[in-house]
Amino acid sequence: MTTFETVIGLEVHLQLKTKTKIFCGCRNEFGHEPNTNVCPVCLGLPGTLPVLNRQVLLDGVKVGLALNCTINNFVKFDRKNYFYPDLPKGYQISQFDLPIARQGYLDIVVDGTSKRIGITRAHLEEDAGKLVHDAVNNGSLVDYNRTGTPLVEIVSEPDLRSAQEAYEYLTALKLTLSYLGVSDCDMEKGSLRCDANVSIRPVGQEKLGTKTELKNLNSFSALKRAVEFEVTRQTGVILSGGQVVQETLLWNDDQGAAVAMRSKEQAHDYRYFPEPDLVPFTLEANQVQLLREGLPELPYVKLARFMARYGLNHYDAFILVQDQGLASFFEVCVKAHADAKKVANWLIGPLMKEMNERKKSFIGMSLTPQAMVAIIQKVETGVISNVIGKEVLALVLDTGKAVDAIIEEKGLAQVSDDEALGKVVDDIIAANPAAVAEIKGGKTGAIGFLVGQALKKMQGKANPKKINEILSRRLQDV
Amino acid sequence: MVDDKTVRYIAALARLHIEAADEGKFARELEAILHYVEKLGVLDVTAVKPTSHVLDVENVFRDDAVKPGLSQEQALAFSVDKLNGSYKVPRVIE
Incomplete structure (x- = not known):
């Protein structure tokens, strides 16, 4: 029996959190009344002209650099033409042959083995509006607030060989991108979106099989389940003598199944051509170099450093670097308290428990390194017990009061008399x-x-x- | 060679309704336009840098600063049909 190999490439869309949209001065924010963050430019009214938001280009370069890409020093925009009500101009301004970044990579770890995943390109484009189909039964409603939200599309090489690898790649990508501070990277809110191109081929065959594109993968688990579903489906089709049809499938996470998109649209032919309304852009080498130097230490570099410098194990270091704020906090605490393992335990244990209970990332916690170190020291010197230490931590977070004051007020000091x-x-x-x-x-x-x-x-x-x-x-x- | 099939395809992409009787006419006209443009093919452009814009202008930016846009009422004033602050369009998925 033929054994098949899975081939997956991911297309990830990242919404940038600039103050304004990519080509106009409308607020780049969500949760407003429909069609209130709009202007003649993003509505595509005749006679208007787009002008590129400088910050979008800079953020795009940062993304490219973080993904080890070559930055193109000459970039231009192109029109991708198609008709759909969420696209008021009848075309999306995107980048075709001169994207901002190309030929990068991201390293992932699967079953303890490191694997390098190629990044084909990263380009800038504008987001489309939002369509609501359920509110009325004889039509669709369109909200253009999202129209013109800056996006970076990151396209991977078809280097992923299993649903697990796709999952690890998306995890590593999200963590890396989250350090750049250019996006919320929130899949639930749609600021990080993922489509997967999936095909299978007999093991040993060079030529790629016919691929299908999976859309509507709104979570990490949805990506994994959808790819597993699609691989099983394609294998079934081929083993029963059929052929995989190139099509776009919509994943339904509740039903655990993907169905072909039944759109009234026909096959797309985007007829890309250079956007005449936007002049080209050049990036000087020193400008790119400045952005490179301005990048934060990226999570996987930090992880390795935490293990080497503080003697943390992989598990502890990995948890700390998941939250950039927490990782920095750890380092400040360690300056005041030399036992790094003990500090890590307090952060990963009691502190993260409080963060989870409050549903906040570290940024949302009002905790000074002095207070954290004071609690650890009070426990070490026997002033308070370990259990009370955790209680004091919760009280510090609730009240913002000093550790000593809380211990005294609440009479929490350990009785040694x-x-x-x-x-x-x-x-x-x-x-x-x-x-x-x-x-x-x-x-x-x-x-x-x-x-x-x-x-x-x-x-x-x-x-x-x-x-x-x-x-x-x-x-x-x- | 532009045939009737190509005409129908282009019309579909452009959302144009074309009578079957006119397909041949459009095919001939498009063919003539393409022939005309093909004349450029005789030029040797190997030494010419691809040009996407004729203006010698680069790097026109705006700062990331908010500018007031339109109110919902103004935005929807252009619409043929609207509901609950949104544009209403024919249903696009089944």
């Missing part, structure tokens, strides 16, 4: 004669139980070491 603890231990011994008898009989395991009871009674505020000491002493006397 012999007299006070002795009283508690006496009560516990008196209340648990059976356990005491067991210990006397040699079953020392019950000591832990008694310590636990004492800590519980003190609501976590007792120093466990002290309790242990006092308990051992008292038990000898009993």
Whole structure:
């Protein structure tokens, strides 16, 4: 039986978060009333002319550089012609033969092995409007607020060989792009969108099979499931003697199936030609060099550095670099507290738990490195217990008050006073004669139980070491 | 060679309605236009840099600054049909 190899290439659209649209001064924002962020330019009214937003070009170059691309020093825009109600001009301004960036790559790790995925190109273009089909049954509604939102389209080589590789590529791409600060990179909100070109071929065959394009992949899991579905479908078609038809399929994540797009449109022939309304653009080498130098340390470089410099394991370093703000915070904390592993544990454990509960990234948390380090030190020196430390952290985040003030106000300091603890231990011994008898009989395991009871009674505020000491002493006397 | 099939294809892409009886006429006219443009083919342009724009102007930008646009009412004033602040168009998917 023939074994097939899967071949996948991804097209990713990234919405840039510039203040204004790509070719006009309309706000580049979402959530407004329909057709309120529009002007004669983005509505494509006759006699208007587009003018490129300088920031869009600069952001596009940053994306190209982060993906190890060659930046073209001469770029132009082209018209991609098609009729659809979400495109008021009847064409989309895009880039055809002179895109802003070409021939880059991104490294991914699949099953512990590194693999380099080629990036064919990255180009600038404008987003289309939004169509709503469900509100009325005899028509579609069009909102042009999104029209003219700046996009960077990133096209990969057909280098991906499985749904898992596609998933890892998109993950690595999103993380890398998120560090540039040029986009929200939010798949749910549509600021990062993904289409997949999928084909299969017998193992060993050079020639690519007929591909289909999967659209509407709105999440990482949707990408993975859709590719798996499509590979199974194409394999079935070929094994039953049929041929794969080149078509666009719409993924339905609820149904777990892709269906051919039934559009009244016919096959596209975009008839690209140079956009006469926009002059070409040249990028000086020193300008590109400045942008290159201005790039932040990218996540995978940071990850390797965290492992080498701070001795973190891959797992911890990987989690920290997922949030650029958290990774920077980690480094500041480590300057004040040398035990990097301990700092990492506090950030990955208690702090990330608080972030998740508040549904916020680190940026949204009001926490100073001083406060974080103070909490860690208070726990180390026994002023507060580990459990109380986590409580103090939550209170710092809630109130913004100083760590010392919170510990004092709430009376959270650990009790180490012999007299006070002795009283508690006496009560516990008196209340648990059976356990005491067991210990006397040699079953020392019950000591832990008694310590636990004492800590519980003190609501976590007792120093466990002290309790242990006092308990051992008292038990000898009993 | 422009044939009737090509005429129908171009008309479809351009959303033009053409009577079957006129297809031959358009085919001949398009053919004549293409022939006319083909005359340029006799020129040797190997040393000429491809030109997408005739003006010697580059790098015209605008700053990333918000400018007031149209109100919803103004924007929709051009529409043939509208609903809930949106343009209403014939249904585009089934």
